[in-house]
């Protein structure tokens with residue numbers, strides 16, 4: 001059978017792929033004509049071209065894929081004529097070929113409304129790589145931009161403008177709201193507010209009357225007589241199916257474009273099919289890639305079937321999908337050999353991330369009327385809007401809209417598609433269960449086994465469970481290999497993971513909190529093993545206890561364990577590159593790539609002379625200065641190259657590293673205490689300094705903060721710290737595991753009326769216990785919250801020595817205290833380490849030229865990122 | 867048929883091999899471009915990519931941690947820990963952005979980066 005495919009876009013490619021997967025390539029002769037100069041590429045991810053992907057990266061398959069599979073591909077050669085009577089086509093370059101079956105996969109082009117001035121330079125459409133190349137070139141001289149069309153593609157084009165450096169971009173939408181086909185008015189308002197925060201200027205209900213300019217666009221005039229100045233415009237006002245070739249040879253097309261097809265994607269000429277964005281099925285052109293792929297699959301299945309061959313497994317599985325959206329039993333096998341696969345109305349649910357804002361619309365987002373009701377949740381502060389439409393009996397989910405937070409998209413979509421009965425309080429599905437024992441009902445557990453979880457590869461929930469129970473898969477990667485779930489658009493991966501974890505738990509498998517794929521241990525297990533084996537460098541640990549090459553998840557915790565155990569300079573023994581970037585450069589990286597400098601100011605006490613040094617240094621290196629929340633001074637905006645010199649001067653003036661960059665002790669905040677305060681019971685400053693100096697440099701699973709107050713008035717806010725000490729008439733009360741931050745929690749009382757020495761003893765034990773047993777990046781508050789027995793258990797361990805570890809822990813802590821050295825001092829004195837502090841390895845004297853500062857309130861600030 | 871595009875690679879001397887930290891990266895200046903160069907010593911491999919992280923346009927990838935995901939060598943941006951394949955430049959943390967990669971060759975003590983001109 002000789003098949004000619006006209007067009008080589010995404011759907012054309014999918015058709016070829018499906019065809020060769022279903023039958024021996026020798027049974028068909030396939031010839032593809034593509035108008036574009038490249039083989040089919042991934043148009044859906046076209047915008048990645050701006051973030052560095054090359055045209056080659058975007059290709060669906062390299063050019064030799066076609067020849068390897070016996071497919072002849074003519075690129076840059078559009079078909080110009082179809083002679084239906086003689087079953088031949090004629091191409092631009094003069095090729096004439098005959099066909100048995102002709103597949104039209106000509107896609108669509110951008111619809112350009114007839115606005116006066118659309119022909120001007122600087123007006124673009126957004127469809128092909130060439131369009132993007134032209135935009136990139138033009139954008140260099142443009143400052144303000146506009147996009148006509150506030151739909152899915154228009155907003156993507158607006159993001160492209162921002163990516164091109166045109167931060168001043170307008171979006172012009174004719175309809176009263178954004179994304180009119182997917183979301184409602186309220187949703188649009190939230191989206192609009194969010195996009196405006198990102199700097200886009202959004203105009204709705206705006207009708208462009210004219211594009212002005214002399215040769216090149218310089219502005220836009222609207223029907224309400226307003227105008228704006230723009231240097232560049234992208235028109236994204238909808239798509240127009242490419243049906244011109246079909247029209248020319250007398251195939252039926254719709255009045256508003258599109259080649260009319262039946263449910264087998266046949267045109268009125270039974271040997272000609274149309275698939276993808278050029279096809280008009282039941283009055284609808286599908287502007288998304290998934291339905292196009294499904295069309296390709298249906299046609300490929302039927303062509304193979306028409307040869308009366310037994311089909312392989314893939315065929316039956318795939319064509320089952322074509323019935324799935326019609327709501328029939330998705331697992332019935334299609335009739336073999338008879339070419340029975342049909343296409344039916346396809347779900348248009350979409351989820352996308354627009355410039356960092358989640359937007360999803362599923363099922364029927366708009367339904368209104370007597371037989372349904374809607375539940376709406378709106379939080380204008382956070383920019384979240386959720387709407388679900390449910391049947392009036394409250395049992396069925398019909399569709400909905402999610403903006404700002406689309407985490408539930410997959411589950412909700414599956415709930416619609418599989419007609420899962422809703423829980424008694426349907427609003428729980430978007431709000432979460434508030435009290436009561438229901439788990440919201442619509443979680444992964446309630447989905448039937450037939451539910452399609454990965455629509456790109458038609459993988460059901462049952463298949464994923466099977467991969468775990470029978471296939472032994474315990475990672476996402478293993479599941480991907482086993483049944484391809486999650487390998488397409490990747491949107492279903494969170495859900496696949498949930499199903500995998502649930503299935504593993506149901507099998508009684510212990511789901512451990514292991515560090516990452518390189519270490520099959522929790523942090524606590526690893527800590528003990530590193531100690532027992534006396535390992536001293538990251539590479540040794542990986543060789544002995546791990547596998548592979550390590551990654552950003554295991555390197556910092558292992559480096560931290562090494563530092564907590566052996567107290568060695570963190571940049572030695574090749575451990576420098578195992579440190580998180582901040583630890584590696586002993587400074588916090590800030591927006592723009594410069595660093596902040598925070599010398600230690602124990603207890604917040606500082607002499608005037610030292611203050612002057614800081615002031616002078618900040619002036620010398622033009623640094624922005626600010627008092628931190630931990631009673632010290634932060635200097636921002638230091639170039640990497642300047643760090644060693646700045647620290648050299650600080651150290652000379654008697655400062656030392658403040659470890660603001662490390663997961664280690666930050667500060668011990670203090671109130672002024674009895675030396676000055678009329679209420680003060682003890683000298684809180686002296687005690688705070690003593691404690692801060694004791695634990696400075698100590699590496700821990702997360703950062704540590706302390707506080708000391710001179711009386712019950714608690715001016716140092718010690719109860720919001722990992723350990724807080726408050727003076728009493730008789731001594732000190734010790735509180736532990738408090739936290740400020742995102743989940744504030746007051747520290748709990750561990751022991752009362754302690755003398756100076758005992759209090760420190762208890763803190764030693766408490767910190768060592770925490771360092772040895774906490775998961776990585778777990779603050780003390782969370783650590784305690786997860787501890788069986790809570791504060792009473794902790795008190796038993798620390799105060800009553802119930803584990804019999806106290807003496808050892810105190811001794812270990814003393815070793816760490818004794819080997820403390822200022823890291824910065826060591827760094828600047830060691831030429832090998834010092835040499836790393838330059839931005840360019842081949843031009844050490846040059847600072848990063850891309851760093852740009854602006855002025856604000858007489859100081860500098862870094863230019864905002866995009 | 868498709869014309870094969872002739873790749874025209876210019877090699878330039880980036881630095882000495884021991885200028886690059888073991889299992890880490892440095893930034894190399896090439897005219898006005900910044901290229902991140904990595905010595906993946908564990909695997910005996912060298913990689914080079916653009917230095918700019920496409921997530922927030924930060925010149926930072928050379929300061930990131932390298933490692934692997936399955937077999938794929940990758941770098942994690944210090945800012946928000948997006949990871950990118952050192953081989954293909956693809957973003958491995960699910961974002962729709964990617965980075966440019968360059969060829970690297972080591973001759974004796976010298977490290978060269980290949981920049982292709984079309």
Ligand SMILES: Cc1cc2nc3c(=O)[nH]c(=O)nc-3n(C[C@H](O)[C@H](O)[C@H](O)COP(=O)(O)OP(=O)(O)OC[C@H]3O[C@@H](n4cnc5c(N)ncnc54)[C@H](O)[C@@H]3O)c2cc1C
Nearest residue numbers: 007009010011034035043078079106107276277287288289
């Ligand atoms: C910027 C952008 C973002 C998108 N984002 C998404 C998204 O997030 N999700 C989603 O589902 N969809 C998205 N889409 C839509 C998706 O890309 C299309 O649905 C899909 O590409 C349609 O595939 P197709 O093969 O039908 O058409 P096309 O990919 O347009 O391919 C048709 C090809 O046929 C060629 N052709 C036309 N006439 C002839 C002729 N006479 N002879 C030879 N060749 C011819 C054309 O030049 C073209 O190369 C996006 C589209 C764009 C432009």
Ligand code: SF4
Nearest residue numbers: 671677680710711715
């Ligand atoms: S906590 Fe007590 S001692 Fe300290 S400053 Fe406040 S009132 Fe004075």
Ligand code: SF4
Nearest residue numbers: 590591628629741742
């Ligand atoms: S609160 Fe947030 S913005 Fe402020 S310093 Fe901390 S991390 Fe940065």
Ligand code: FES
Nearest residue numbers: 919921922943946
């Ligand atoms: S800037 Fe690189 S991850 Fe955000």
